Amino acid sequence: MGEDTLDPVIHTQARLRIMTTLTALPDGDRLTFTKLQSLLDASAGNLSTHLRRLEDAGYVQVVKTHQGRIPSTQVGVTRTGRRAFEDYVAHLRTLLTPPTDPAEAQEER
Amino acid sequence: MVEDTPLDPAASAALIAEQRAKVEAAVDVDGRILFGAWGVAWLLGFGLVWLVAVDRLQMSAGAAMVTFIASLAGAGAVTAWHLTVKSRGVRGTSARQGAMYGWSWFLSFGVVAALGVALDRAGAGEEAMGVAMMVSSLLVVGALYMAGGAIWEERIQWALGAWICVSTIAAALVGSPHMYLVMCIAGGGGMVVAAAAEAVRRRSRARASDG
Numbered sequence: 001m002g003e004d005t006l007d008p009v010i011h012t013q014a015r016l017r018i019m020t021t022l023t024a025l026p027d028g029d030r031l032t033f034t035k036l037q038s039l040l041d042a043s044a045g046n047l048s049t050h051l052r053r054l055e056d057a058g059y060v061q062v063v064k065t066h067q068g069r070i071p072s073t074q075v076g077v078t079r080t081g082r083r084a085f086e087d088y089v090a091h092l093r094t095l096l097t098p099p100t101d102p103a104e105a106q107e108e109r
Numbered sequence: 110m111v112e113d114t115p116l117d118p119a120a121s122a123a124l125i126a127e128q129r130a131k132v133e134a135a136v137d138v139d140g141r142i143l144f145g146a147w148g149v150a151w152l153l154g155f156g157l158v159w160l161v162a163v164d165r166l167q168m169s170a171g172a173a174m175v176t177f178i179a180s181l182a183g184a185g186a187v188t189a190w191h192l193t194v195k196s197r198g199v200r201g202t203s204a205r206q207g208a209m210y211g212w213s214w215f216l217s218f219g220v221v222a223a224l225g226v227a228l229d230r231a232g233a234g235e236e237a238m239g240v241a242m243m244v245s246s247l248l249v250v251g252a253l254y255m256a257g258g259a260i261w262e263e264r265i266q267w268a269l270g271a272w273i274c275v276s277t278i279a280a281a282l283v284g285s286p287h288m289y290l291v292m293c294i295a296g297g298g299g300m301v302v303a304a305a306a307e308a309v310r311r312r313s314r315a316r317a318s319d320g
Contacts, residue, residue, distance in 0.1 A: 006121070013116055013124065020125045024132040028202030035198020039132055074200050089125065095118040 006095075009057045010088045014042070014050045022060060022077035023085045030063065030076035051075060059084055136203075138195050140265060140307035143188055148300030150184035155293035162286035210257060217249040236285050243288065247277040247296070265310065269303040 005011075010019050021039050022031065031039070037047055054060040059081030063074045077085070116124070154177040160166035161173040168176075196207060224245055228238055251273035258267025276295035280288035 006118075011116060011121070016116065016121060016124055017128050020128040021132050024129045025136070025199070026203055029199060029204075030201040032198040032200065038198075039135060076201060092118050092121055092125075096122060 006091055007084055007088050009054065009059060010084060012050075014040075014046065015054060016088075018047075018050055018054060019059065019077065019081065019085045019088075022075065023082055025077075027082075028076075030061075030074040033073040033075060036075055054081070057081075057084075136195055136199060138192065140263070141304045141311075142191050144265075144269065144300045144304035144307060146184040146187040148297050148304055150180040151297030151300055152293055153297075154178075154180040155289045155297060159286060159289035159293055162289060206260070210253075210260070213256075214249070214253060217253065218246070221245045221249060239285055240281065240288070243292070244277060244281050247273060247280070247292070251277060265303050265306050269299060272299045272303075 010016055017040055018036070021036065025031070033044075033047070036042075037044060040047065051060060051062060055062055058078060061076050061078050063076070065072050065074065157166070157168075157180075158173050158177050161168050161170060166173075192207070196204060221242065225238065225242055228241055233241070251270045254270025254273060255267050256270075258264065258270055273296060276291060276299060279295065280291040283291055
């Protein structure tokens with residue numbers, strides 16, 4: 001990955017929102033697929049596609065269980081995912097930090 | 110959710126802030142609602158029991174007790190509803206922690222109920238029963254609030270638990286019937302103050318994140 005490119009696995013509107021949602025929860029917490037869907041206003045198909053991409057990268061873990069007889073899919077961020085998100089945010093911050101030339105920084109605002 | 114729209118860094122930062130706020134609001138357990146509901150229940154319930162105990166209000170002791178229990182049940186229903194809504198769809202560590210904490214309340218009050226049965230069998234009089242039931246119930250509330258405050262690092266909840274313990278010590282020393290007035294004002298009032306403190310804390314935090 002180059003210096004200026006943000007992690008492409010996270011850097012799309014859909015996946016950034018998924019990662020933000022999951023990392024906003026305390027360590028060890030998961031959301032049901034339905035809850036995640038409602039927090040993102042996403043369609044099930046769209047969400048599944050992006051989750052698969054994140055799962056392939058090792059950023060999220062999708063657990064399929066049963067609550068009694070009802071199947072339940074739960075999604076949580078992995079340690080790798082949390083670290084990747086923190087790196088992404090840190091990288092974002094450096095990109096957003098005003099340039100060293102104060103005049104240029106003024107112009108940006 | 111829009112399919113892969115290109116993002117610039119500023120848009121990414123805005124999206125993170127917006128989504129994080131949305132998630133936090135969805136799982137946020139609101140002390141204003143919980144403390145407020147219990148505060149009102151205690152003010153009404155203990156107040157009524159005291160008024161009846163000192164003959165300022167014409168009502169049978171049984172009817173007063175039923176009203177007292179009904180007001181507590183109302184606050185309990187508000188609590189259960191709020192916690193159910195906020196924990197819906199959340200699994201894992203928080204859910205397990207919440208379940209253990211919930212069972213702690215349930216079992217502790219089981220012990221209080223058992224104490225009542227045991228005292229009754231041992232021939233305790235009405236006044237002794239009243240004192241034992243109130244003090245042991247408040248011990249559970251105060252202790253579990255302090256424990257909850259410590260677990261979730263919520264200062265207001267911890268302070269409220271500590272305040273309830275202090276109020277209960279005072280009430281126990283005052284004895285029947287004015288112990289009910291102590292719990293009405295100090296206990297119920299303390300709950301309302303905690304709800305107000307929570308409101309202030311939230312407002313100052315919101316202002317800090319706006320700035």
